[in-house]
Amino acid sequence: MADSLRDQLLKSGIVKQVRDEKRVAAPAAGKLGGQGGKSRHAPSAARHGRGEKDQESIDLARAYAIRAQAEARERKRAEQEAAEQSRLRRERKQKLQKLLEGNALNKADADQPRNFEYGGKIRRVHVDAQQLVALNTGALGVVQHAGRYLLVRREIAEQVRDIEPRQLALLVTPGANGTDDDGVPDDLMW
Numbered sequence: 001m002a003d004s005l006r007d008q009l010l011k012s013g014i015v016k017q018v019r020d021e022k023r024v025a026a027p028a029a030g031k032l033g034g035q036g037g038k039s040r041h042a043p044s045a046a047r048h049g050r051g052e053k054d055q056e057s058i059d060l061a062r063a064y065a066i067r068a069q070a071e072a073r074e075r076k077r078a079e080q081e082a083a084e085q086s087r088l089r090r091e092r093k094q095k096l097q098k099l100l101e102g103n104a105l106n107k108a109d110a111d112q113p114r115n116f117e118y119g120g121k122i123r124r125v126h127v128d129a130q131q132l133v134a135l136n137t138g139a140l141g142v143v144q145h146a147g148r149y150l151l152v153r154r155e156i157a158e159q160v161r162d163i164e165p166r167q168l169a170l171l172v173t174p175g176a177n178g179t180d181d182d183g184v185p186d187d188l189m190w
Contacts, residue, residue, distance in 0.1 A: 006056075009063040092164050096145060099159055104150040105131065105140065118144065118169040125149040125170075141171035 110126040114135055117123070125142050127135060131151060134140040141157025143150045144167050152160070154171065161168045 006060055006063075009060070009067075014063045014066055095163050096160060096167060099156060099163070100143065100145055100150060100152065103152050103156050105153070106151050107131070114142075116142065116170040118142075118149075123149060123169065125151060127151060135170070136172060138172040138174040142169040143167055144169045 106125070107128055110128045110131065112127050112129065112132050113124045114127050114132055115122055115124050131140060135142070135151070139154055140151055141154055141160075143152050143157060143160045149169055157168055157171045161171070
């Protein structure tokens with residue numbers, strides 16, 4: 001198993017790079033090491049074999065360390081990216097909260113259900129007769145926020161679309177030939 005990882009590291013160039021760095025550093029170390037007239041390149045055969053294995057294990061250890069550092073950098077980058085995405089979501093949620101605060105037009109005594117498609121399912125918001133006409137003509141829109149469907153003026157719905165388009169549940173385009181954006185005729189009662 002170590003050979004296959006070693007082979008992979010050799011192919012990737014990480015181990016070769018470490019060996020090249022050692023070769024450049026080794027002559028300088030030999031001069032400073034005070035070896036007298038002995039050449040580093042002519043060791044005995046037994047010592048040479050053992051030295052290559054030691055060198056390969058050192059190279060492999062460095063390759064593992066380099067790989068661990070690269071993985072740690074990648075994890076840190078992914079964590080930072082996730083934290084940034086989370087921060088942006090929180091900011092959008094706060095903007096929506098401020099925008100929708102006091103602008104919901106839902107009435108507790110509304111008795112007419114207005115069905116629309118949102119998120120692949122048929123949803124419902126209760127409106128009165130005037131709101132139904134305004135919703136079908138595009139003067140009002142429906143925004144999904146905090147698990148509820150809020151009826152809001154068109155201007156507010158468009159601002160919601162600018163902040164977070166997925167939260168806009170229904171906004172009819174004016175003059176859409178009797179059907180709104182969800183393909184359901186205005187006069188259809190369910």
